[in-house]
Amino acid sequence: MWHILKLKLMVSKSDDEILELFRDETSKEEAFGLLLKKYQERLYWQIRKIVISHDDTDDVLQNTFVKIWKGLGNFHSHSQLFTWMYRIATNESLSFLKEKQRKNFGSANGDVEELLLANLESDPYFDGDNAQIELQKAIIQLPEKQRLVFNMKYFDEMKYDEISAILQTSVGALKASYHHAVKKIEVFLISREV
Amino acid sequence: MKKENPYKVPENYFDNLGEQIKDKIKKEEGLFKDEPEKRSLMIQLKPYMWMAASILTLVIAARLILSVSISPEYKISSTNGGISQTTESIDSTSPEKDVIFFDDLTEVSSEDIIDYLSENDIDTDVLLANL
Numbered sequence: 001m002w003h004i005l006k007l008k009l010m011v012s013k014s015d016d017e018i019l020e021l022f023r024d025e026t027s028k029e030e031a032f033g034l035l036l037k038k039y040q041e042r043l044y045w046q047i048r049k050i051v052i053s054h055d056d057t058d059d060v061l062q063n064t065f066v067k068i069w070k071g072l073g074n075f076h077s078h079s080q081l082f083t084w085m086y087r088i089a090t091n092e093s094l095s096f097l098k099e100k101q102r103k104n105f106g107s108a109n110g111d112v113e114e115l116l117l118a119n120l121e122s123d124p125y126f127d128g129d130n131a132q133i134e135l136q137k138a139i140i141q142l143p144e145k146q147r148l149v150f151n152m153k154y155f156d157e158m159k160y161d162e163i164s165a166i167l168q169t170s171v172g173a174l175k176a177s178y179h180h181a182v183k184k185i186e187v188f189l190i191s192r193e194v
Numbered sequence: 195m196k197k198e199n200p201y202k203v204p205e206n207y208f209d210n211l212g213e214q215i216k217d218k219i220k221k222e223e224g225l226f227k228d229e230p231e232k233r234s235l236m237i238q239l240k241p242y243m244w245m246a247a248s249i250l251t252l253v254i255a256a257r258l259i260l261s262v263s264i265s266p267e268y269k270i271s272s273t274n275g276g277i278s279q280t281t282e283s284i285d286s287t288s289p290e291k292d293v294i295f296f297d298d299l300t301e302v303s304s305e306d307i308i309d310y311l312s313e314n315d316i317d318t319d320v321l322l323a324n325l
Contacts, residue, residue, distance in 0.1 A: 029216075036212040042209075048201055065215045128200025136200065156200065173220065 013038075015081040022072055032069060039082065041066075043089045049151040050093035052119035052140075060096045064089045079165065086166040090148065116140045138188035139181075145169070146181040153178050243308045251304070 006101040013021075013034055021031035039042045043064060056131045068089050073083060097112055106117060120126060120136055128136065140145055148167060153174075167174070 033212060033216075036215060040211050040215075041208055044203070044211075045199070045201075054201075061211075062215050062218050066219055069219055123201075123203040125204065126200060127202045132198075132200040156196065161218060 001137070013031075013107060019075065035068070035072075036065065039085055042082075043085060045060065045156070046086055046089050046152075047093045049155065050090065050148065051096055052116050052136075054125040055098075056096065056119065060092050062097075063087070064092045067092065083162065083165040087168075094144070096142070112144075113141050132188060134192050138185040138192075139157070141188060142181050142184055146177045149174050149177040150181040150185070157184045198232045239307075244304065247308050 018031050018034050018038070021027040021034070024031075040061070044057060044061050047060045047064065048054070051057055051060055064085075068085055071088070075081065097115070100115060101112055105111065118138065119132070120140065126133075126136075139150060142150060145167070149163060152166075153160075154161050156158055160174050163169075163174055164171045169177075
């Protein structure tokens with residue numbers, strides 16, 4: 001009981017407190033542990049929606065945290081910590097997909113939609129009904145930016161300001177992307193009679 | 195349409211994730227250090243050994259110079275051990291009987307002196323007290 005309470009108190013440290021701990025060599029690993037506990041799930045889901053498969057997500061998430069460990073010492077708090085970590089997770093996910101495209105198709109211009117559909121169909125950790133499967137397929141066929149924006153806005157209910165900071169795109173452009181994404185998904189679902 | 199997340203994760207996945215990531219960092223980068231490496235006693239004492247050796251060398255050199263300049267008739271013999279206490283022209287009642295001749299020690303390297311000191315447990319305070 002006490003152990004759980006202590007853990008909750010530790011996890012509830014603010015980002016600034018964690019950063020301060022990280023900058024001290026004696027508490028660096030403890031701070032990283034707190035950061036892991038605090039953000040591992042949120043970053044997992046950000047990555048999972050981009051790469052789809054759990055196994056790929058696991059790889060990308062681990063690489064993401066390795067980069068966070070390496071870069072955190074140089075992080076300056078002019079941007080929010082979680083924004084910075086989300087950006088790393090997103091970039092790592094997109095790089096991973098490009099690398100996978102290169103391996104599967106011989107070039108990074110290969111069909112990412114095909115790749116993601118294959119991931120969706122083969123992933124044992126997908127438990128959606130037919131309508132959810134169709135929605136995921138509709139999202140997969142979106143262009144990259146629209147796919148990212150739609151997932152962050154629709155599923156994660158993030159504010160445009162937050163998405164803007166992570167993707168480094170203007171709020172206006174994000175709103176346009178989301179609008180286009182919704183339209184395309186509607187068309188896709190109607191065509192599939194969902 | 196339901197907005198719920200259709201993706202799942204293996205059971206207890208997040209419970210072990212942190213440790214896996216730390217292990218990965220440890221293996222790939224060696225960034226996480228295990229227990230701080232314990233330095234051996236000799237390594238910790240090495241700087242003091244060097245200091246002691248230097249002081250000893252100075253003492254030997256100074257005493258040799260003084261003894262030679264004061265008593266030029268002293269004949270210095272050498273032994274394999276490097277330290278000679280024998281003189282041919284001094285009898286046991288001579289006031290100089292306690293003089294120790296360190297002729298060969300001037301050619302002894304600092305490493306040898308350090309080894310000697312570490313084996314014989316001579317510390318710097320004792321050396322300084324004998325100056």
